[in-house]
Amino acid sequence: MAKKKENSFEDSLQRLQEISDMLEKGEIGLEESIKLYEEGINLAKICFGTLKEAELKVTELKKQLEDGLKDQ
Numbered sequence: 001m002a003k004k005k006e007n008s009f010e011d012s013l014q015r016l017q018e019i020s021d022m023l024e025k026g027e028i029g030l031e032e033s034i035k036l037y038e039e040g041i042n043l044a045k046i047c048f049g050t051l052k053e054a055e056l057k058v059t060e061l062k063k064q065l066e067d068g069l070k071d072q
Contacts, residue, residue, distance in 0.1 A: 009050045016043045 007015070019040040023033060 007046075009047060012043045012046050012050075016040055016047065019043070 019036045022028060023036060023040075028036070
């Protein structure tokens with residue numbers, strides 16, 4: 001069985017925007033709104049985690065650069 005491909009950060013963010021737009025319009029029922037809200041929360045967690053990982057990577061790269069400059 002093929003493994004489901006995870007969405008990219010950009011795909012997750014785009015879907016999160018779509019969900020936000022649908023909820024703001026208020027044209028969907030309560031049950032569907034709750035399902036979309038739950039999906040949005042999960043996507044927000046994924047996006048936050050991705051951003052946190054990127055922040056840690058940038059911090060590490062910055063430290064490596066600073067350490068490299070000190071050695072010169």
